[in-house]
Amino acid sequence: MSITESFLIIATTSPYGSHQPRAALDMALTAAAFEQDVSIVFMDAAVLQLLKGQSTASGTLKNVGKMIPALTLYEVKSVYVHQPSATHYDLSDLDYVEDMEAIDDSRLKTLVEMSNHVMVF
Amino acid sequence: MKFTLVINGAPWSSPAAFSALKFAEAVLASGHEVYRLFFYQDGACNASAFCVPPQDEIDIPARWQSLIQSHDIDAVVCAASALKRGILDTAEAERYDKDGANLRPGFTVSGLGQFIDAAQQSDRVVSFVT
Helix, strand or coil: CCCCCEEEEEECCCCCCCCHHHHHHHHHHHHHHCCCEEEEEECHHHHHHHECCCCCCCCCCCCHHHHHHHHHHCCCCEEEEEHHHHHHCCCCHHHECCCCEEECHHHHHHHHHHCCEEEEC | CEEEEEECCCCCCCCHHHHHHHHHHHHHHCCCEEEEEEECHHHHHHHECCCCCCCCCCCHHHHHHHHHHHHCCCEEEEHHHHHHCCCCCHHHHHHCCCCCCCECCCEEEECCHHHHHHHHHCCEEEEECC
8 A cells, every 4th residue: 555645734723722733733744654745834823833932831732833843853745834824924934933935825726736635724 | 436535523513414424325326435434523423322413303423324334334433533522432431441432333443544544545535624
């Protein structure tokens, strides 16, 4: 069973409003563990998942920011930030937990077109 | 054509589950194959044997069970989704020292890897989210 499919995971939700950020990361890591071709895009409020200095001391959810670097470590091929969303939240490279590759709408469209599976969280 | 359906909604929270059920019935009626049903997130609640909907409402979990058993469909419930929502088979009920198991006959609990496998093996993966 060595079929490799391409999975595009699109995270759209803020880091601590639901379990969706964790579900997106679990899906990305699982697909990568099964040696699939995985990309993840952070767009809309999900760009806030990328912020440095998140503290979860007072909440019940795990620190999302600390999980972001695990993506590339566990063979998720590409991690992107959707630049129009980042601009909307007035974020720049300096705000993120690690270096991110920025993509615009047309690049996102291409990614969606080229992926076998697109999952939105 | 081989279809896999991903069901993300609980029977009562959105039209997702019933739409998926109707879609699965239509797939089979058209002579296609259901490779797998994957119950994910709130969709895990479709696998509970303990749901008792009012008599004038459709019993969606019972409809799933009947479809699954009559067509011998592979119906997988995501383990992480199921456990946190209190959907347990007998092995897990024992492991976590719970008083009762409530996984419906016909369903099995397994991991996200079953979804990845389904994505690889199916011609189409259709998600029912809302």
